[in-house]
Amino acid sequence: MRCNRRKFIKQCIALYGSLLLLPACDLKKGRQSFVSFTEEQAGCIGAICEQIIPTDEYPGALDAGVLNYIDKQLYQRFPEQKARYEAGVKAVNAYCKEILGKNFVALEWDVQTKVLQDMESNKLPEKYWQDISQSGFFWMVRQHTMQGFYGPPHHGGNKDYVSYRMMKLDYPFLVGQNRYGK
Template sequence: MRRRTFVAAGISAVAAGTSISCGGNQAGWRFFTAEEARAVDAICEQIIPAGPHPGAHDARVVNYIDIQLTRHFRKHQETYRRGIAGVEAAGRKKFGRRFVELSPEQQVEILSDAEEKSKAFFELILAHTRQGFYGDPRHGGNHNMVSWKMLGLPSPPIRGRERSVWPGFFCPA
């Protein structure tokens, strides 16, 4: 039951996340504002960019991070809020624009600075981007198993489960 609610919520968040143009927080993100989500999406895409194979945006890594920030990563909420603001401020100061409006080269420059000066935030988003890209799709990222396909991993084989721990022995779940 819990899993079902979770999956359904995940799907609606993805749906909201893909129509990334509207303002405010009506977009349905759990933690991010729509602005923040756009910035995080762009940051993740620089960490794992699309090329011949899909990148972090296609894998919906921002969705993974948004979901986990209200679950297992609750303790990182403040680091994200400040970190994103820091990246935005750096972009404005250096190039006079929002992060999402910068050229790819400018974005890389801002993130390289963040890697030096905003270590806590950068290390978090680096790790979380890898998780959201290479990890299990059930957590909201790795959409369509794009990374697993890139690595040539066969889809999960369907194999039978053993229900009891011992033949004829009932195991309390």
Template sequence: MIDRRTALAGVVAMFGANLFAPIARAAGVPAPGIPPVIDQGPPSVQIFTAEQRALMTALCERIIPTTDTPGAIAAGVPAYIEKLLADWALPKDLKPIKAGLDALEARSQRDYEVSGAAATPEQQDALLTLAMNNRIPNGEDFFEDFRQLVITGYYTSEIGITQEREYLPVPGEYNGAFPYSQVNKVYSA
């Protein structure tokens, strides 16, 4: 079975130079003073308030929702994000994430008169769209970093590797004429 660190190395290759710095550090890009393990134990420090954590969790599920396969929450993405940011992020890496969550919370309170976590899925999608289109302070930076965290957390989880994709440790022989109509899932190896 593939482990999370190996999957992270693949994500580094996929995103290349635009990778969110804590993901690169966790994948093994050398940096002095960084602890060697990312996937064991709880976060070393609490980085989110209860409101930020609730909103972050809700937004994770809006980026990768539950469909015919489990979504981001079932895959443990919120815990992954908190662990990654607590143990691998520098203070400058945390700033856009926390500021973005605070800005989205304020916008939700202003526009919908409810917390972002309690907003409807459509309202949460609208909040994410505001961030993506840079319609909140530093929204585009928040959205890009947050989206990378969610995608990386999901596709390096057991659910992402084995249920969303089809895991074949040795995919077998090459068949250059394989009919596209017989492709079920994207393979992850």
């Protein structure tokens, strides 16, 4: 079988193009894969993030990609904080399972809110929080949620410039190019 150079190059380009498209195929059908979190951890952190910035007339934390932002930052920039997230998720889920009968993510909205209010104020039983401070965990997730929601999209959050649209800022945000107070 003889193949000329032109045909060989076309086949190579077609193969290369196919390989580039492979990551775009959704093999898990609607499931997002995480680098730093297990599915259980991602569900818990996502529910906390959505409590902090809930969906209203604008998309909330989950729709803005905040969970993706946190996952990416734990993998690329702050791997030392991964253990704090693991300890926090373990503690909050242990409390919720034992006292409320379900993981945090499965609780009703108002119950999640109360758990987070108690966590923020260090009012949850200390026996679950031996490895991390409950208020420290809450504030860490809160800060990362705000960064992911309001920060530049190239860091993994603020998908489709949702926070910029919410604040009625021009996007992409260019310092010196925005017109305020017209």
